[in-house]
Amino acid sequence: MTTEQQPTNRTAREVDLLWGFDRPAPRRGPRPKLSREAVVDAAVAVADLEGLEAVSMQRVARELGYTTMSLYRHVDSKEDMLVLMSDRALEGTPPEPRADRGWRAGVEEWIHRVMEVYRRHPWAIRLTLSGPPAGPNGLRWMEAGLREIVRSGLDVGNALQMLAMLSSLVRDTLRIEGDMARVAREAGSTMAEAERDYSSGLRRVVTAEEFPTIALMLESAVLDQRPPSGEPDRLGGPADELDFSIHRVLDGIEVYVERVRAGGPTGAGNTPAG
Template sequence: MTTDDAPESRMTREVELLWGLDASPPRRGPKPRLSREVVIGAAIAIADAEGIEAVSMQRVAKELGYTTMSLYRHVDSKEDLLVLMLDTAMDAPPPPPRSDGDWRAGLEEWCRGALELYRARPWSVRVASSGPPVGPNGLRWMEAGLRELVGSGLPVGEAVQMLVLLSAVLRDTVRLEADMSRAARATGTTLVEIEHDYSVGLRRVVTAEEFPTIALMLEEQVLEQGSGAGPPDRVGGPADELEFGIRRILDGIEAYVRAGEGTGGPSS
């Protein structure tokens, strides 16, 4: 097999897809009503309303009033459509560089921004990722996060590892929150009410002898804190309390860099 005959890698395919390198030259005459952007927009509208499970080429075609074959002129497969949807979902600009150079504040802002995007479109954390971002929007967010991590004193290789960790924490927390929200809606309750009911239920079975630490948690009413108050947009899910964990990760980065005396930290 010659090099020219070698199958195209998935990553190469995604770069071409997300940067429009596979697009045909524009035709003369009126702009067609159906385009790749229109297909992506319709797919995202379905996912926003019904979840990613509802998205299919057939369903998108039906929503747009076209045949499924018409969509394949603009998007080759559902796999390609999901890739395009994911990058489009990150179309909000990431935080710009801080004028004060405060990398911690910059990373906290980055995490809040990414969390807001994930919570606005929780279906995005359910799409399987084939690797690091390669699309324009994903790369902008990656660049912004790496910029702050490198600003902490980490070498870029270790900064990449920490960005993967932070991204995983954000995505998995939103995924858990979405699962809990779905269960709450099924029973006609809210996440805040579920937290309260959980505490009530545990008090019936938890004893200080068998579960001393959980008993302490119930005694200090950890789960009830903020259940009746807090900001009006409080969801009551795990992502509401993520800031504490993010700050502890940043504490670890700061301590690691200090211990390495500016060399990127000691070897593990």
Template structure:
């Protein structure tokens, strides 16, 4: 890439990648980008993303708000730094000899576990593809899971993105439903039963035959403590089956 085509890497990314050291201005012993990230993560875990601000993080660390500007230039930078810490590095156990499906399923389940541990990650707006070290490590791990398949490079990216989108969407929905049930003082089973009773008064076989069929079968009030896990397993299987169909089609074409 020519010099004219180069794009300046934002300072916060240069710091995260170790390409630049913090400004030397001001006496700031004990303050570091890692410390800022850890404090922000603790706040978000305890009180939610809305509790995180430059002033709150600085206060947690015993520094002035201005001290943080040696490392982060804005609230957006702070969110990027704490998200990088929240995701962490992927810890996957299946190596390159494992089947692609085994590796990608493990990747998806590990991603889900991380989001469940730090639900606020789902609240951070996504304005561009990953650039911080840890999210990029997850992206690389997802692509490596598909590296031995005959998929084209764009198809590998799309398959990984499809899996990531499913994980995020299902995890966010499950967390929101669980939070709503807790706020109402109901168990998930009680919330499902109430939903079914109310829905039964609103739909008829003429207007919503599909919903009436689901109600009659008891499916809409059959949620238990493992409902989210069951739905995740079902959805992940369907996603993997779809990718497997594409992999098999590519393999057949390569063999002809």
């Protein structure tokens, strides 16, 4: 095992794991051929190719050409490996502070970059979260997102709530999109085709008398639209329309900050900074 004594506090233990504080002091002699980094890299590669359900200590050991017991010298359990994978998935450089200090554009850029990360590693949105980020990569992304929201004028407490809500919106939307894409793929179609089939099926049972708003939706053909031509990478799923929801959230932040600065009521929660 990597260590004989582990902190009893879960967060403290995850910090030790993610920052490498649990590792024994280096020994003299040649470096071991197998490392924690190699184990996590192999696990990420398996998850990228076959999904999270394919990841196991045995499978990763086989990919590396080692025995399963060899892995336990670097990672104590599959649960620890998943924690390490969750931070490794966020490897990369978050957006830098904008020179124009445009917080809305900064938040939108952060969201789009996060979506790119999750689309590279779609299994990452299916990991169970034990709390806010604690690893070096996760904290860098958290810092970048929080920095832009604080620039709106919200204090850091309210900004943290908004960051959590925006992150949940992105993760849940991408999770739904992934489920839809999988079901469509298994049926030999695309998400756009599946939505048109859904719309066609509803027209058989929906009447304006019983479901007037759904009937209006079908009449407007919002589910029948194809992804714009010239954009083959667009899936035609919920995440393609996420910008509208994001913009309305940012509108709300902007209106709230302006109202409070004008001396209006703040409602529940803290007040804007400055």
